[in-house]
Amino acid sequence: MLEIATFRDSPEAIFADLERRGLGRETVEQVIATDEKWRALIDEGNKLRSDRNRISRGIAAAKKAGGDTKPLLEQMQAMKQRLPQLEQETAAALAERDAARMRVPNLLDEAVPQGDGPDGNVELARHGDRPEFGFKPQSHNELLETLAGADLERAAKVAGRRFYYLCGGLARLELALVNYAVDLLTERGYEAVVPPFVMNREAYEGVVDLSDFEEVMYKIEDHDLYLIATSEHPLTARFRDEILEPGALPLRYCGLSTNFRREVGAHGLSDRGIWRVHQFAKVEQVVICKPDDSAAMHQELLQNAVDLLQGLGLPFRVVEMCTADIGTIAARKFDLEAWMPSVGEWKEVVSASNCTAYQALRLNMRYRTPDGTAWPHTLNATGIATTRTLAAILENCQQPDGSVAIPRPLRKWMGGLKALAPA
């Protein structure tokens, strides 16, 4: 969320941002109105409590001196009528203000291109060559079948659709991808972390758009726990309510987790196979840094992701998200989209976001400065999302005999195997 001072002192900055996004200003106006209401109530309450404390001290003094406390006790009775109600109103006003404040999106970076939808995203670069097949290429879904790499039918039987059993070479290939990403990121100074796979509501509210609770996250029945949608969430929320030592920044982490997503309302051709699933493993990059460093750190995260995909020899492009496609939390976001021959389209496999101070504010995570404390910036980017990367490898590395060549850097985790052969 944004600092309350921004709403008070320069709301025009927020209004200008909302205009770029094509959003109305009602929520911000609500924040400002409820904030004023809250401040008036606080002031009234403080005066009331001030009186109460003064009388209370008077009672203590009178008792000590052996005087009469009765008139003071009577005064107190009158006061006690109003205070509880006032306190309730104050709390309600604050809750209302911050509920609205949570819904106001992050301020966009100046560089974010203007757009009305996905078409407004801007392609920045292309890497690798799109494969030319001398045969009719199969979709990753078909290849999973011929390679016996995934059992979707029986997964549906035991868990539901959009779950899968990854089998044999595909299961090993997933582990190879994870190892490959962790090795590269570790070399570059990112500490590998396996976080909790569940988080409570309060911590979770610090790191996601509130609508995600209805559309993305699985809740565990009878517990205040949600399955994580990415290790970014527990990694970023880790230092909630803490003051970080500036010398430790930037913090670079490489998160390792299985991720769970409900994917409510998802549909379309690319849904088949293992492209859009409820569960997948991912190696994630997370950075917490000083504001001045975040633009450079964003480029670093993007470069890591580019190097990872390039190392696998996959064709992909770098795209900058436009105002309509960037979402609530990021100030700037790049996606990497792999070429998927079966549909002839570029498809998202990596997303790299600079969330600036938005999550830090919500999490109440600060770092120490000479003058006090300040809000650090948080950034995250995919390292390797296994299922989508597997799908991209299957489609782009397939060979005329129906086998799939294993990218060279992964072979050391595959017992030296060069290709996955049809079953």
Place this chain on the structure above:
RNA sequence: GCAGAGGUCGCCUAGCUCGGUAUGGCGCCGGCCUUGAAAGCCGGUGAGCAUCGCUCACGGGGGUUCAAAUCCCUCCCUCUGCGCCA
């Protein structure tokens, strides 16, 4: 899961029995002193609303009371022991 001990300012700590303005130290910031520094001395060092100041803050929430760090209830977390377990 059961039992015991704990949770106080960035860190450590006193206060809790027996309710009445939250103690002291470390670290940090500023000032004095000094050629400079250290030491020493003085002041400051949580949050909010306001600018004389006031209010809130002792793990979270609730209760009793004129008044709660202190008494009561409840939940969370940490440590120790026991139980269960990959």
